[in-house]
Amino acid sequence: MEMLQGVMEFQKNLAKDHAQVVPISVFVAVLCLCVVVGHLLEENRWVNESITAIILGCLAGGVILAVSKGNSSHILTFNEELFFIYLLPPIIFNAGFQVKKKQFFQNFLTIMLFGVVGVFISASIITSGSWWLFPKVGFAGLNARDYLAIGTIFSSTDTVCTLQVLHQDETPLLYSLVFGEGVVNDATSVVLFNAIQKIDVTRLSALTPLNVIRDFLYLFLTSTALGITSGLLTALVLKTLCFGRHSTIREITLMVLMAYLSYMLAELFELSGILTVFFCGILMSHYAWHNVTYSARITTRQVQENNIGHATKFLIVKKHVFAMMSFIAETFIFLYVGMDALDIEKWKMSKLNMGTSLGICSTLILLISVARAAFVFPLSAFSNYMNRAHSERGSKITFKHMIIIWWAGLMRGAVSIALAFEQFTFYGVTSDPINATMITTTIIVVLFSTVVFGLLTTPLINYLLPHPTTANDIIRERRYDDAREDMTLPLLSLEESAATNILRAKESLSMLMEMPVYTIHSYWRKFDDAYMRPFFSGPRPVSEHSPA
């Protein structure tokens, strides 16, 4: 009897352990496969990491579906908390940390037009469009808040595909606009989504949009302020503590923890963690990172006089720590989206026939395209008009550029999925057929836009911005570019933040000549050099043209 009990206890332990171990093992294995396949397909410029991850996720889901005899296709239930608490922060922090600050702030107004005003326009069009068209394709039962949420969910873009094709050196303006919009757009969507959650849908009035905008502005400003504060605080702590001493591991750990803390604090105060951690990333790469490398340089000089240059380069590379965390999180998300596409329970639950499903999806994809066109072209024209004073060759958005910007934002990604799960499920579970339909629809739209639009991106950009070289050259050159970027990009970012980079100055001299720095930006530079840098990033104020 006691022996039997012992055996049962052992089996229970086994089941308990395996409950966590099996799914994690399978998931990590598929993640490995993803990295390897992504690497193998690197030379194929039609396919990118996102598409690979989604397709592999679908395949893995299919295998699991077959093995479990149609019971389940996914091994981890999608949890929007997992997404918002663990996966999103490293991605956004890395985006802020790696952003080319100079270009980002020079094009700040245009980026904000696209990323903020654009989302408002797009969300309004998608909301009203779906409100009008969904009943016509035979799908009813959503309430006002659902329609508002749909508008926001399908306004968040995923620009990974486009950024893999655009060249930073060839089209700096285009690259910075697409990248900047991608980041700001993510944040705006989430902030707007949260603002909409607070609307009292029973008392809609003419004032409601104004209230949403007021809430939005409040969230936007407070979140940004929190991010800037924590970034500066980190810089100050690092500067105060590390003067004359040196422990890189501890410093980087502190940066990671402080960035994460700012994200969590923003969530705690019901602000937008995305915006906070994005600005925290920018501030950290501007001030705090400089302290890390600076203190390293000091210590190194004391130790090995002849080795200073090496040590500096040495430490700058550690930026890659952040890039790696971001890379894993991104692959994880896309893999998950692919795996979740075959979630048989939600498909069974939605109870709609093929035709209606197809109708809803095509309606949404159509609305997405129209809504994006409706703001990209007018806002680009507006931006051109605003910049006409100093707009020569460099800063004018041509019609071809507009088409690329429009196309770049047609893909929908992980943020859409996460918001849809937050709106239409309770902890990833739903029993309502209408909610289940919206989840499956979102997954289809994301899959379709990422795979189909994503595959067409390369040919489209090659057609619109013809490369002067042959295809083989492009591939080879791109590989070189990547390698060179790997070598110089971290350097440039630091040197740029120290405003002392000769290399960069040479490269972009012609651009600088043609496009004078905006007044605001140049005032900021003066203020930064005179007061901010000396206080936050160590005792070495440098003027813009002094050598390194």
Place this chain on the structure above:
Amino acid sequence: MEMLQGVMEFQKNLAKDHAQVVPISVFVAVLCLCVVVGHLLEENRWVNESITAIILGCLAGGVILAVSKGNSSHILTFNEELFFIYLLPPIIFNAGFQVKKKQFFQNFLTIMLFGVVGVFISASIITSGSWWLFPKVGFAGLNARDYLAIGTIFSSTDTVCTLQVLHQDETPLLYSLVFGEGVVNDATSVVLFNAIQKIDVTRLSALTPLNVIRDFLYLFLTSTALGITSGLLTALVLKTLCFGRHSTIREITLMVLMAYLSYMLAELFELSGILTVFFCGILMSHYAWHNVTYSARITTRQVQENNIGHATKFLIVKKHVFAMMSFIAETFIFLYVGMDALDIEKWKMSKLNMGTSLGICSTLILLISVARAAFVFPLSAFSNYMNRAHSERGSKITFKHMIIIWWAGLMRGAVSIALAFEQFTFYGVTSDPINATMITTTIIVVLFSTVVFGLLTTPLINYLLPHPTTANDIIRERRYDDAREDMTLPLLSLEESAATNILRAKESLSMLMEMPVYTIHSYWRKFDDAYMRPFFSGPRPVSEHSPA
């Protein structure tokens, strides 16, 4: 009505979000504080990171206890799955990755004696001692399996304190023995613990110890084999895929994922994940890491002919990625241990008077000291006897060394806590007073040994191994050492694995002259150079004395 529902839903969302956000925020904030305070106390050689984290954890627990009016002192329930699935793998992987392979394998036999045979001896003594003494101090109610588990729980050491004081350059043998024992000991404790879980305590016989040893050997060998296999597989994948191409982020990601996968697979097959991931780390730093740097070197050479040296150093630093993950996990664990010490529920539940508690704890601490002395001194003598052929100054363990080795293993750490939770709680919760007593006892022993023994480590070692310089010099020199280590350690590790390091050769020339490489080790080197390296780490076989 509907409005009320809306408000309630909003409040529910708030509560739901905060349920995760508040504890994580507080925990991350305390973690930040820990890093900062640890940094400030760096010059104080009496206090180390572990002690800081434990004390800060206690303080934070006290504050939370006060704020929650005595209801709860911890914000995250200790979960041994969290520990074994997420926190332990990076620590052990990093240990394997950073281990000085040459010294580790040269002292392999001695390390195994301490780490494996020592744990068996120590566990037997602690088990029989507690079986005999616990009833005498008025504590009864444990069964045979509990006593066996106690033996294992209190045989796992924590050598962090000692390693922070010992100097790798001054006492290489001592350092490598203490470090090596620390790693092997962790693995042995966990493996032995799992082997004991499988004992059928109702049928104890003379064969039982033999069965345990058989199970142990099986686990040890299969786990090691799995680790070696996955390490080699990773090296092969990296070599095959990355030849001529280059994407460091992807390569490092793959290494991290493969190491983690090997750990999870070991857990899945009921093997020892610790051993697996430790050997996986060794193999990866020996072969796979070389591929990462090698492919980088190739690409770099294509891009910038004059920059080769830089690029190599450049990438080697990324080892720090692993060190950072390990650092966060370690701080996390010690912080948690400190916070858990004030867990008021368990204290209330244990229902023992002060005297009995004190009796149990002192008994255990006494047993730990005796059990450790019982194997350190005989096994050291045995090791000296075995090495008498080639033991001149370098490889003989002096009596002072024995005392330091004995002392180094008196501290108990996170593994003890995790094993105690696994044995005496169900998912971190227990309602049995005897189990609660064992948990609180374990926490007290860990706290006491880490803080008291830890604080005495520095004076003891300074007394036994007097430093030729003054106290001020020690501090300054140590800071220099740290910085130099930061500069050269990663380099040395790579160059060592390429067996081409001139710097190292110079430094340790005298040691090499006096202590000839063991026969096994030299055969292995020949085999490695002839077959393993060419196959697993790229097309550049190097002989031991060729220049870099």
